[in-house]
Amino acid sequence: MKTKILITASFIFSLVACNNNNRKFDASGTFEVDEVIVSSEIPGKILSFNVHEGDSIPKNKVVGEIDAENLSLQKEQVEATIQALSEKKADVLPQVSLLQKQLAVQQSQLKNLLHEKTRFENLLKQDAATGKQVDDINAQVDVAQKQIAVTQQQINVQRNTVSTQNRSIMSAGKPLEKQVAEINDKIQKSNIVNPIAGTVITKYAEEGELTSAGKALYEIADLSEMTLRAYISGTQLSQVKLNQTVQVFVDNGADKYKEMNGIVTWISDKAEFTPKTIQTKDERANLVYAIKIKVKNDGYLKIGMYGEVSFNPKS
Incomplete structure (x- = not known):
């Protein structure tokens, strides 16, 4: 009884096989x-999809678009929040301006007191003034100098306080700016970009369908x-x-x-x-x-x- 050997057409091992011309193959x-499956990177409705089986498509060509209207709205909302943070920033100029005017008056008073001090010291040398009068003017000069120092310190404190408050407010904007960048990246991914130059082998989706992130859209190969x-x-x-x-x-x-x-x-x-x-x-x-x-x-x-x-x- 003969044994029948069945060999399918795939991966035939013809180490010593010959054709009709007696050609031997090894x-x-x-x-x-090497096939590339192109998938959707964001969920949404496929607005356009210009891909057909057998098409030759160059690399980086935009072949379709997925609806990203909800992403645009999210971006506008985050940008509005960032703008609101800017409006919350305190303006230090009015308060500093008031203190600077006060400082100018104090410096003018100090200038007058120093002039009086010099005059009384000269009078004292001529026995035309008493030592008490000189001591009193010196005390007034000391008070004026301390007042000026306090006002200058108030200006510095005011500037530092407002600057710290503003930094605290704007620090909340950094995560929001990153959200905007992330949304922009997703909006950019709403375009279906062909990754390699090649021929479309299989098409899995159609225009108007809803897709999800990671869902295969088509298969292409060089x-x-x-x-x-x-x-x-x-x-x-x-x-x-x-x-x-x-x-x-x-x-x-x-x-x-x-x-x-x-x-x-x-x-x-x-x-x-x-x-x-x-x-x-x-x-x-x-x-x-x-x-x-x-x-x-x-x-x-x-x-x-x-x-x-x-x-x-x-x-």
């Missing part, structure tokens, strides 16, 4: 790409370069090196292949069982290593297309 695999994921046996590891140039073959009609160059960009450092798509128990028991080969795409390659690999193009 490995087989399927082409894939198809100008594709990756062939293939598997090799442990005995083949010595034949493969990073940055090695290999030949990749894809079907191009009956018994024909399109030949392309590829670069080995990754070799797994861990062995795994042959993919389950190979249905026999014996085949699944074999340990293999995954490799990735970058291939420039001239438009012929498609996601999921099968490719064959030859490490030695002369074989």
